[in-house]
Amino acid sequence: MTQEAHVTQGPLTTEAGAPVADNQNSETAGAGGPVLVQDQTLLEKLAHFNRERIPERIVHARGAGAYGTFTLTRDVSQWTRAKFLSEVGKQTETFLRFSTVAGNLGSADAVRDPRGFALKFYTEEGNYDLVGNNTPVFFIKDAIKFPDFIHTQKRDPYTGSQEADNVWDFWGLSPESTHQVTWLFGDRGIPATLRHMNGYGSHTYQWNNEAGEVFWVKYHFKTDQGIKNLTTDEANQLSGMDPDSHQRDLRESIERGEFPLWTVQIQVMPAAEAANYRFNPFDLTKVWPHEDYPPIEIGKLELNRNPENIFAEVEQSIFSPAHFVPGIGPSPDKMLQGRLFAYGDAHRYRVGINADHLPVNRPHATDARTNSRDGFLYDGRHKGAKNYEPNSFGGPFQTDRPLWQPTQVTGTTGNTEAPVHAEDNDFVQAGNLYRLMSEDEKARLVDNLAQFISKVSRDDIAERAINNFRQADGDFGKRLDTAVQALRG
Secondary structure, eight states: OOOOOOOOOHHHHHSSBBSSSSSSSOOOOOOTOOOOOOOOHHHHHHHHHTTOOOOOOOOSEEEEEEEEEEEEEEEEEOOOOOOGGGSOEEEEEEEEEEESSSSSSTSSSSSSOOOEEEEEEEEEEEEEEEEEEESOOOOOOOOGGGGHHHHHSOOTTSSSSSOHHHHHHHHOOOGGGHHHHHHHTTTSSSBSTTSSOOOOOSSSSEEOOOOOOOEEEEEEEEEETOOBOOHHHHHHHHHOOOOHHHHHHHHHHHHOOOOOOEEEEEEEEEGGTTOHHHHHHHHTOOOOOTTTOOEEEEEEEEEEEOOHIIIIIIIIIOOOOOOOTEEOOOOOOOHHHHHHHHHHHHHHTTEEEEESTTTTTOSSSOOOOOOOOTTTTTTOTTTTOOOOSOOOOOOOOOOSSSSSSSOOOOOOOOSSSOOOOOTTTTOOOOOHHHHOHHHHHHHHHHHHHHHHTTOOHHHHHHHHHHHHHHHHHHHHHHHHHHHHHHOOO
16 A cells, blocks of 8 residues: 555646646757757756755754644643643543664664654644654753764764774763763664564653753663564664665554554652762663663654645754743753754754744644744744734733743853762763673674674774773673774784
């Protein structure tokens, strides 16, 4: 089954609507003569073709997406006043974009890389974007390091290839990455399909209820299809045979009516407990152990409709963690704080200042009422309405009620590290993750890491990388050192 094409019957036309007499032969000065500049059908087609693509995303360029429905299954009003979370059984339309991080737009799907899990809720109070990954943690904890980190994952400016030296030099000098790297090189580093992996909000977010009480929240999306992964060899073979494997699987499963489903869970921390929690609860390289804050099931997420046009709805879709609704807000997570700016700025550059007006991005359950006007591709939607506030002509007005509660701060300004909590260090959770693995999982993890580290050209970079895992767990480091030495001879 394929998506039916929506084509208007009748003559082929130009962009202006004039009928095209001949779409096979360009107009020339006599038979065999040069092409004429007056052939506007030819020039219009070539000019449009040259502009069919927009700049690809610097990260998360390779993506697939689908529409779906979020259904609330638990009363959460004690924690948040968000209307789309106000009534058990309430359904909200969603759009979910999956992506790899480091690869470009034409790269293969089945590669070892985190997967973006960007979810847009089309709520009656505006769009709420939850921008996460398929891992609960990340490589760094401060956005000021993000451009440097991504530069190590992308093509080297001299060689034009991803270089093991760059990757492991940065990770070795950034011990905070040890936890996420352990995730990435374990079995879940290459999902078998997009349907067979979990999603996470990763960051910590604020929820606030009608009484103004504040709670810190983490999101989990647990796949109902079960976790399935690929080994490195399986992924290499699949990437060569079908670079579009994940996108194809998602599209075809929805076409068959096998709608992917995730169980949505949250962890909830009362705001008063954050200051003395054993880990910094706003550190993106850390998880909240489930024994401290057990996950609570709150809903189901189902994907049930494919996009009709990949460029219009997947490539031009935009997500920003700054898109909140009443009852939900940011936390002091320094990575999240940087992303509040960076995502919106990227979309204004890539897609344009009116990207929010595109069908996939604009609110579906309410109207956007702003005083922003004009700019590239402005559609005139405001007609003759005034473009300032306050005004006396019935224009939109402020509510005087912030979306989230203020966060108390103290101290002086400056370039400071985040506060250190009792059990904060860069290695403890990576070690915990390693010790949770079976012997087979540990063996595959060590082999995956060793295969990559062995490509490093300098012994000091390789040793520093290995030492991070040694500090996470002695056995982990010893086995990795042995494996790398064997491969390096």
